[in-house]
Amino acid sequence: RAKADPGRHPCFYEPSMDEKVRNRRKLAADLRDAVKAGQLTVCYQVQRVVATGEIRGFEALVRWQHPTRGTIMPDDFIPLAEESDLILQIGEWVLRSVCAEAVLWQQPYKVAVNLSGIQFVHTDIARVVANVLEQTGLPPERLELELTESTIIADQPRALQVLRQIKSMGVSLALDDFGTGYSSLDTLRRFSFDRIKIDRSFFGAVQASDQTLAVVHAVLALGKAFDIPVMAEGIETADQLNMLHEVGCEEAQGFLLGRPACLDDIVKNGQITMNRVA
Ligand code: C2E
Ligand code: MG
Numbered sequence: 001r002a003k004a005d006p007g008r009h010p011c012f013y014e015p016s017m018d019e020k021v022r023n024r025r026k027l028a029a030d031l032r033d034a035v036k037a038g039q040l041t042v043c044y045q046v047q048r049v050v051a052t053g054e055i056r057g058f059e060a061l062v063r064w065q066h067p068t069r070g071t072i073m074p075d076d077f078i079p080l081a082e083e084s085d086l087i088l089q090i091g092e093w094v095l096r097s098v099c100a101e102a103v104l105w106q107q108p109y110k111v112a113v114n115l116s117g118i119q120f121v122h123t124d125i126a127r128v129v130a131n132v133l134e135q136t137g138l139p140p141e142r143l144e145l146e147l148t149e150s151t152i153i154a155d156q157p158r159a160l161q162v163l164r165q166i167k168s169m170g171v172s173l174a175l176d177d178f179g180t181g182y183s184s185l186d187t188l189r190r191f192s193f194d195r196i197k198i199d200r201s202f203f204g205a206v207q208a209s210d211q212t213l214a215v216v217h218a219v220l221a222l223g224k225a226f227d228i229p230v231m232a233e234g235i236e237t238a239d240q241l242n243m244l245h246e247v248g249c250e251e252a253q254g255f256l257l258g259r260p261a262c263l264d265d266i267v268k269n270g271q272i273t274m275n276r277v278a
């Protein structure tokens, strides 16, 4: 690496690194205009009740339709947005768009929106949520916010206070990507989440299935202890779904049950019917 101690190693010029930095700067600059230019879109992935297959809700997942690079996935631009206050603008845009869309659905499904940690620290997110709900008219009971432990770790006392405010409005909270971070029992106890989502990495191809089973059992026991349902993420095979069925995991999300899709396609496949705009 070019960063190596110059006193002991020759300093190599790495054009690829230079290019990466330039690329990143360009992307960050593009992202600055993306919201205004209407390049962000939201797709929805269905969440189902394991026992019955019925729809429990949808998770909103943001996409960036870049004019020259095509569709960019959130893992490739959300971290970039989090390096600046851009994430605040993007986060609020997603929340507002999703609530405005969901209020038009005839089926009163819950809709889940992912939050970034910056939204807790750098903005009054409780007020933003309250405003958006009021302006869009979405009943608070239909909104769920997904957070990871890393989201709330930066300022726990503040996160606790803000999340209590949000919960008191009737909005529910899901603990996302459980098992990858701290997975602390203390978080579960103090933050009164409404559901736990087991991270999709536990259901990846490399994961031995007996290990997966042990993890699911452990998280289900936690769910029981805290009296909240557990949702498995990243379910891709019928075997995995059968396993969830057998162990009594309440809810599931994954390509097997439905891929993320734009609202138009979800309307076309009949899962959602739109109310006529008054
Ligand atoms: P997440 O919240 O854990 O979302 C689930 C991710 O798993 C989605 O990736 C989804 O497409 C993917 N997924 C679902 N089922 C399967 C499956 O069966 N197999 C596999 N391999 N993957 C599956 P996506 O859409 O690329 O989003 C990635 C992450 O980006 C999300 O992880 C979330 O943390 C973040 N994200 C997405 N939208 C937003 C947003 O509006 N705001 C913020 N702050 N973060 C967002
Ligand atoms: Mg999520």
Ligand code: MG
Binding pocket: 176, 177, 197, 199, 200, 233
């Ligand atoms: Mg997740």
Ligand code: MG
Binding pocket: 176, 177
């Ligand atoms: Mg995630």
